[in-house]
Amino acid sequence: MRLDKFLWFARIAKTRSFAQALAARGHLRIDGRAIDRAAAPVRVGNILTFATHLGRIRTLRVEALPIRRGPPSEAQGCYQELSTANVSQERALD
Numbered sequence: 001m002r003l004d005k006f007l008w009f010a011r012i013a014k015t016r017s018f019a020q021a022l023a024a025r026g027h028l029r030i031d032g033r034a035i036d037r038a039a040a041p042v043r044v045g046n047i048l049t050f051a052t053h054l055g056r057i058r059t060l061r062v063e064a065l066p067i068r069r070g071p072p073s074e075a076q077g078c079y080q081e082l083s084t085a086n087v088s089q090e091r092a093l094d
Helices: 005-010 017-024 072-076 087-093
Strands: 028-030 031-037 047-051 056-062 079-086
Touching: 005 017
Parallel strands: none
Antiparallel strands: 028 031, 028 047, 047 056, 056 079
16 A cells, blocks of 8 residues: 555545655654655555654554445554654753
8 A cells, every 4th residue: 555545545644645745754653664656565564654743753553454435433443553752851861
């Protein structure tokens, strides 16, 4: 499944165009590899890492590929939140 479609279906991104922009800016990683295109494939078991607009780093494991943009409860079953770190805290530790 395309990265932008996954982000939108799983309700991580509010719109598909925002999901495409997030991927195109290169601020997102799949299994540690920087991604610079929205068409990058996402598979079950992939680890997604990205910074949010609130200064947090989210790390998610893809548990299932959604078939539609369903309700939030259905969307949250498609990924597992591994960690949420604060960017300023991590910079202070370095």
